[in-house]
Amino acid sequence: MAYGEQPIIIKKVKKGGHAGHHGGAWKVAYADFVTAMMAFFLLMWLINTTSPEQKRGIADYFAPASVSESTSGSGGILGGTALGDQGAKGDGSQSVVQQMAPEAPTPTDDAGQASRSGAPTDAETSEKLAAAKKEADDFSSAAQSLRQAMQDLPELAELSKQVLVDETPEGLRIQLVDQDGRSMFDTGQSQPNARARLLLRAVSKVVNQLHNRVTVSGHTSASLTPGKGGDDWALSSARANASRAVLQEAGVDPDRIYQVSGKANSDPLYPDDPTLPGNRRIAIVLLREKPVLPPDHTP
Numbered sequence: 001m002a003y004g005e006q007p008i009i010i011k012k013v014k015k016g017g018h019a020g021h022h023g024g025a026w027k028v029a030y031a032d033f034v035t036a037m038m039a040f041f042l043l044m045w046l047i048n049t050t051s052p053e054q055k056r057g058i059a060d061y062f063a064p065a066s067v068s069e070s071t072s073g074s075g076g077i078l079g080g081t082a083l084g085d086q087g088a089k090g091d092g093s094q095s096v097v098q099q100m101a102p103e104a105p106t107p108t109d110d111a112g113q114a115s116r117s118g119a120p121t122d123a124e125t126s127e128k129l130a131a132a133k134k135e136a137d138d139f140s141s142a143a144q145s146l147r148q149a150m151q152d153l154p155e156l157a158e159l160s161k162q163v164l165v166d167e168t169p170e171g172l173r174i175q176l177v178d179q180d181g182r183s184m185f186d187t188g189q190s191q192p193n194a195r196a197r198l199l200l201r202a203v204s205k206v207v208n209q210l211h212n213r214v215t216v217s218g219h220t221s222a223s224l225t226p227g228k229g230g231d232d233w234a235l236s237s238a239r240a241n242a243s244r245a246v247l248q249e250a251g252v253d254p255d256r257i258y259q260v261s262g263k264a265n266s267d268p269l270y271p272d273d274p275t276l277p278g279n280r281r282i283a284i285v286l287l288r289e290k291p292v293l294p295p296d297h298t299p
Contacts, residue, residue, distance in 0.1 A: 135288060138210055139172040142286070146174065146206045156202055163199060171212060171288045174203050177269065177281040178221075184282060190238035196282070197246055203284055204250035212286040213258040216244045219281045222265045222274035237262025243282045258287060 050058070143165045162182060164175040176184055176199050184196035192200065207214060218240035220232040237260075244260050268274040269281060 139167060139286070142172060142206045142209050145209065146202065156198065159195060159199055163203075168285070170215075170285050172286040174206070174284045174286075175269070175281050176200070176203070176284075178277040178279075180277055183277070184280070185239055188235070190235060191242050192239070192246060192282075196243070200243055200246040200282075201250045204247050204252050207247065207252050207256075207284070207286065210286055212256070213289065214247070214252065214256050215259040215261070215283075215285045215287060216240045216247070216257070217260075217283045217285075218243070218262045219267060219269070219279060219283065220265050221276060221279035222268070224275055232264035233262055235262070236264050240282065243284075247284075 047055070146163070146165060147160075159182070162177050162179055162184075164173075164177060166173055176196060178184055182195065184192055184199075186193055218236035218238075220236050240260050240262050244257055248254055248257070265274055265279065268276075268279040270276045270278055
């Protein structure tokens with residue numbers, strides 16, 4: 001180095017580090033949280049997709065096997081029983097009887113074939129399903145025929161809102177209901193008016209399409225003044241019987257009439273307001289059961 005030149009000084013600066021990388025523990029906690037959430041949602045998905053039988057099997061798998069199922073004895077290790085099933089503290093003679101008793105012979109018919117124990121066979125089940133499907137199709141066809149008849153005839157079109165058709169556990173139900181200004185019966189009278197007779201004749205054409213037995217029931221509405229509704233039981237019964245007579249006049253076989261009843265106001269169509277005119281109605285039900293006699297039977 002020549003005299004008078006400044007020396008070159010190199011300074012090395014060491015950056016101070018953070019002690020132990022503090023502040024990174026939250027990442028581990030967050031990872032644990034995400035893992036737990038994944039496990040939780042996976043558990044929820046498995047619970048939603050497994051059947052009750054599979055859930056029961058999983059519960060049985062994780063059930064502690066050391067729990068004694070016996071309710072006898074002191075509840076200890078042996079639970080009041082001996083090591084052997086036939087020991088002094090075993091089940092006794094009952095297990096011997098169960099083991100030694102021969103199996104009951106299978107009852108057979110005259111042809112030597114095993115008789116049925118009451119359980120339906122596949123053929124019987126198929127027949128019942130086919131019969132139920134045919135009955136549902138017949139009911140649907142009858143209901144459609146009635147709706148079509150209401151649309152085709154002008155005199156019935158304006159009365160279509162007074163006819164309700166639905167299926168119940170008993171069968172196909174057709175109800176002729178009153179509306180404001182459109183009653184099926186005059187006040188206090190048991191004979192149907194011209195409007196009701198027109199609807200009953202239309203219903204009879206649908207009833208004649210099937211061979212099911214028929215029930216006819218009359219219903220009245222509750223009186224606004226308690227105690228002044230008159231004898232609703234007699235009135236509803238008389239109206240149901242008069243409707244039955246119109247059906248028979250229109251061609252319904254009398255042998256198909258299974259029941260005629262009056263229910264007064266005990267079964268309102270609108271339970272929230274039993275006084276509504278719609279509660280006054282005639283209900284005609286085509287029962288699901290078939291008549292005892294064939295439709296072409298002549299006495």
